[in-house]
Amino acid sequence: MNEKLKKYLDGEIGADALGPGERSEAEAWGRLFRAMRDASAVRTPETLLRDVMAAVEEESAARGRAGSAAPAHDRAREDSRGERAGWTRALGWLVRPVRIPVPPIAALAAAALVALVVWPSERPPAPPIESAPVQPASLTTPETGGPQVYVELSLRAGDATSVAVAGDFTGWRPTIELRDPDGDGVWSALVPVGPGVHQYMFVVDGTRWVTDPDASRYVDDGFGHRNAVLAISPPAGT
Amino acid sequence: MPETREAPTDAEIVRAVLDGRPEMYRHLVERYEDVLYRHAVRMASRPDDAADLVQRALVKGFRRLEDCRHPEKVGGWLFRITANLCKDYLKDRRRDEVALDDAPTLVSDRGDPDVELDRGQLGSDLERALASLTEDQREAFVLKHVEDLSYEEMSDMLEVSVPALKMRVHRAREELRELLSEYQ
Numbered sequence: 001m002n003e004k005l006k007k008y009l010d011g012e013i014g015a016d017a018l019g020p021g022e023r024s025e026a027e028a029w030g031r032l033f034r035a036m037r038d039a040s041a042v043r044t045p046e047t048l049l050r051d052v053m054a055a056v057e058e059e060s061a062a063r064g065r066a067g068s069a070a071p072a073h074d075r076a077r078e079d080s081r082g083e084r085a086g087w088t089r090a091l092g093w094l095v096r097p098v099r100i101p102v103p104p105i106a107a108l109a110a111a112a113l114v115a116l117v118v119w120p121s122e123r124p125p126a127p128p129i130e131s132a133p134v135q136p137a138s139l140t141t142p143e144t145g146g147p148q149v150y151v152e153l154s155l156r157a158g159d160a161t162s163v164a165v166a167g168d169f170t171g172w173r174p175t176i177e178l179r180d181p182d183g184d185g186v187w188s189a190l191v192p193v194g195p196g197v198h199q200y201m202f203v204v205d206g207t208r209w210v211t212d213p214d215a216s217r218y219v220d221d222g223f224g225h226r227n228a229v230l231a232i233s234p235p236a237g238t
Numbered sequence: 239m240p241e242t243r244e245a246p247t248d249a250e251i252v253r254a255v256l257d258g259r260p261e262m263y264r265h266l267v268e269r270y271e272d273v274l275y276r277h278a279v280r281m282a283s284r285p286d287d288a289a290d291l292v293q294r295a296l297v298k299g300f301r302r303l304e305d306c307r308h309p310e311k312v313g314g315w316l317f318r319i320t321a322n323l324c325k326d327y328l329k330d331r332r333r334d335e336v337a338l339d340d341a342p343t344l345v346s347d348r349g350d351p352d353v354e355l356d357r358g359q360l361g362s363d364l365e366r367a368l369a370s371l372t373e374d375q376r377e378a379f380v381l382k383h384v385e386d387l388s389y390e391e392m393s394d395m396l397e398v399s400v401p402a403l404k405m406r407v408h409r410a411r412e413e414l415r416e417l418l419s420e421y422q
Contacts, residue, residue, distance in 0.1 A: 054265050059300060
């Protein structure tokens with residue numbers, strides 16, 4: 001291969017330094033590179049995260065059973081985690097998988113029930129979102145396929161250009177977008193979630209993770225901050 | 239005022255996992271699965287196999303996380319695990335490869351390569367041309383010209399010297415040039 005072309009392809013000189021013949025060959029290489037990029041422009045399978053975390057969970061459980069595999073610093077943290085573990089146990093009845101059919105038409109009724117569970121009576125009034133119709137959230141992530149209810153989540157973020165919610169019900173991907181159609185700075189969405197205890201955070205402008213200031217419960221996120229907790233009881237009569 | 243924070247750093251996530259919070263590994267998976275999968279597809283050319291390779295790499299990364307000497311660079315560390323698995327996979331597959339026979343039909347000046355390639359799967363002719371490269375050459379070529387990294391970035395990621403990488407890329411181009419010559 002021509003030395004100039006080699007240097008060009010290695011990024012050492014610009015196209016201006018090439019002669020007509022070299023430039024033609026450089027363009028052919030460029031087409032090859034683009035074709036290879038296009039051919040491999042595939043989306044990461046949605047199942048990859050789930051499969052990896054299932055294996056991680058299995059591995060962790062196996063370490064737990066082995067007893068000796070846990071690093072010393074794991075044990076050092078046991079005390080601090082005890083409170084959370086106890087709290088989780090207390091809500092165990094909510095976490096246990098329950099297969100409950102919820103017809104779509106019952107979603108609003110279920111949401112009313114959820115509001116009772118999520119928002120205690122002493123909770124301050126919800127942000128003034130009545131003036132703007134709340135748009136159903138766009139679900140772009142796979143859900144469990146089980147029964148779901150719709151929970152209204154909102155955040156006051158006047159300077160934001162986008163707000164999304166990420167939680168265990170989205171695989172912690174910020175894929176459920178909140179909307180602020182009237183531009184009053186209050187972003188909201190109806191978020192479909194299944195019965196159980198869920199953790200979530202808002203993601204503002206794609207990078208800033210924000211704890212829901214109006215959540216009734218919080219849990220340590222492992223990084224010195226808190227995730228909001230959403231407890232969804234099964235719909236009545238099931 | 240809402241409580242806010244920036245996304246946790248790689249080092250914070252690694253520390254959390256090693257401190258007994260394995261579920262935090264999810265953050266690393268989310269952060270790097272796309273780049274790892276893209277590389278695996280470009281190396282293996284078969285999306286299903288690529289997904290399997292990345293899954294194995296990420297699980298292996300979890301098992302060996304304590305061996306990661308620079309938690310702030312755990313992404314590069316996971317990339318190396320993935321890249322090595324991809325090369326092992328290619329070595330295994332090479333045993334079953336048939337000899338390169340048909341003339342390549344890709345990247346022809348006569349047509350739009352975008353049309354000639356099936357999205358999501360490297361064209362079979364190009365794949366056969368790439369299969370003629372050694373695993374190291376293919377890796378270096380893909381990183382340099384498909385993933386568009388600089389030699390310095392590649393060197394940092396693969397822990398291979400820049401001159402050695404340049405030689406691998408050069409040899410890969412020479413090999414491909416010969417195989418694809420009638421289309422350039």
